[in-house]
Amino acid sequence: MKTLLWFRRDLRLTDNPALVRALEDGQVIPVYIHAPQEEGHWTPGGASLWWLHHSLVALGEDLRARGADLVIRQGPSLETLQDLIRETGAQQVFWNRLYEPALIERDKGIKQALRDAGIKAESFNAALLFEPWAVAKQDGDPYKVFTPFWKTCLGLGVPCDVTPAPKRIRTPSDRPKGETLESLGLLPELDWDAGIGELWQPGEAGALERLADFMVEAVAGYDEMRNRPDRDGSSRLSPYLHFGEIGPRQAAAACLVAKARHGGKAAHQGIDSFLREIGWREFAHHLIYHFPATTDEPLDPRFREVPWSQVDEMTLNAWRRGHTGIPLVDAAMRALWTTGWMHNRARMVVASLLTKNLGAHWLTGANWFWDTLVDADLASNTLGWQWTAGCGADAAPYFRVFNPVLQGERFDPDGDYVRRWVPELARLPLKYIHKPWEAPEAVLKSAGVRLGGNYPRPIVDLAESRRQALGKWEDIKRAKDEG
DNA sequence: TGAAATGTTGGGGCG
DNA sequence: ACGCCCCAACATTTC
Numbered sequence: 001m002k003t004l005l006w007f008r009r010d011l012r013l014t015d016n017p018a019l020v021r022a023l024e025d026g027q028v029i030p031v032y033i034h035a036p037q038e039e040g041h042w043t044p045g046g047a048s049l050w051w052l053h054h055s056l057v058a059l060g061e062d063l064r065a066r067g068a069d070l071v072i073r074q075g076p077s078l079e080t081l082q083d084l085i086r087e088t089g090a091q092q093v094f095w096n097r098l099y100e101p102a103l104i105e106r107d108k109g110i111k112q113a114l115r116d117a118g119i120k121a122e123s124f125n126a127a128l129l130f131e132p133w134a135v136a137k138q139d140g141d142p143y144k145v146f147t148p149f150w151k152t153c154l155g156l157g158v159p160c161d162v163t164p165a166p167k168r169i170r171t172p173s174d175r176p177k178g179e180t181l182e183s184l185g186l187l188p189e190l191d192w193d194a195g196i197g198e199l200w201q202p203g204e205a206g207a208l209e210r211l212a213d214f215m216v217e218a219v220a221g222y223d224e225m226r227n228r229p230d231r232d233g234s235s236r237l238s239p240y241l242h243f244g245e246i247g248p249r250q251a252a253a254a255c256l257v258a259k260a261r262h263g264g265k266a267a268h269q270g271i272d273s274f275l276r277e278i279g280w281r282e283f284a285h286h287l288i289y290h291f292p293a294t295t296d297e298p299l300d301p302r303f304r305e306v307p308w309s310q311v312d313e314m315t316l317n318a319w320r321r322g323h324t325g326i327p328l329v330d331a332a333m334r335a336l337w338t339t340g341w342m343h344n345r346a347r348m349v350v351a352s353l354l355t356k357n358l359g360a361h362w363l364t365g366a367n368w369f370w371d372t373l374v375d376a377d378l379a380s381n382t383l384g385w386q387w388t389a390g391c392g393a394d395a396a397p398y399f400r401v402f403n404p405v406l407q408g409e410r411f412d413p414d415g416d417y418v419r420r421w422v423p424e425l426a427r428l429p430l431k432y433i434h435k436p437w438e439a440p441e442a443v444l445k446s447a448g449v450r451l452g453g454n455y456p457r458p459i460v461d462l463a464e465s466r467r468q469a470l471g472k473w474e475d476i477k478r479a480k481d482e483g
Numbered sequence: 484t485g486a487a488a489t490g491t492t493g494g495g496g497c498g
Numbered sequence: 499a500c501g502c503c504c505c506a507a508c509a510t511t512t513c
Contacts, residue, residue: 227484348484387484399513400485407485466486470513
């Protein structure tokens, strides 16, 4: 029996249930079909496509080492699968499920069409710890608050059974023709990816290495260090998880092993915190499944009428490119631009500035992140932005406004992060590194900083814009009371 | 996974 | 010795 194994965002051989199932039935034909237009208007951005290219290279090598070739095609998924069935005589198609609204619809249609044509079509869970429909409150409604959600997940028992990668993959000798990876045109035409390539090693091997390193080096101190953008304390597994180069069950399994090895209380706390972050990812995916409209509109209905401010393009570009005059924000935005990644603490700070101090619509920020992050994930991005804007699940109340100066002093206490990414401020003394506008002229001068010259003055008054944001919250509350 | 304003407490300087 | 004030430190409330 021949099975088409349809790879999508499960680009791994370990812990891949569709692959395991396909191998049981005989010969496997691995396929990747590039069809970005099927993801609705959330088609992958530049950084994601860069990652995808290199992941497909890696997957191709991993498959070849086991005796199988990855067939790459582009075009409508259903038609392409049907072509491949005709060309190969495959009798079944297996894949692992995705949970974004547009893709659920597409995959439902494909499954039905294949079955109607007498082809066996089966999907599996590689991406989540639990199916979204399997976690619910007593009354059957989905959770909208993280803490009780996660408590229930832990109570159900987090799965950490992982099937190893197969040693060999049996495949038909007459392989269907594929296109070259280059023909998909995933890599940028302009040469902006040097900084990204330096930091990242896409692919399953890179993912497993990163997880192993993190478990040995960082997880014990994670509880504290995860909040420090100036330290290398994050797992940085997010892009791997997004493309399925590693799965959450593998992360959970690694936690179990690490707990057995580490005795200390701090280590256990670090491990719990890390697993909890995997839980946030899980929560985001469950939410997007239950509330598919939230990719484009607030989960909290009170916010659907709120007029977000029109922010002029100059100001938005200052935010996008890290020229706001607020050091922590600029450091974070430049790190994103250069490396395709931003520390989570920094994400909250830059998002708070955009949505609350500048008053911009959260989608403005979500779209920029979508284009620039290598880990851009519709579920996590939606949850993150709505959380910060105050209009989503378990949301920070609208009045919760981050102060980037205080956040900098607390979480970048030596100013290392700012100095690294905003070199024009590097010589400022620590006292002023997060608020150069308060530095005396002489201090600025000896540090080589010219406010309004080689470093901008703040594009927004933090105190005043905070008051305005709070005023908006008052309006929302009043509207609710009257409604 | 806030920040700022306001309230409370207690030590120490001082007349 | 005592009351008074100041203010830091901490807690609570409010946005």
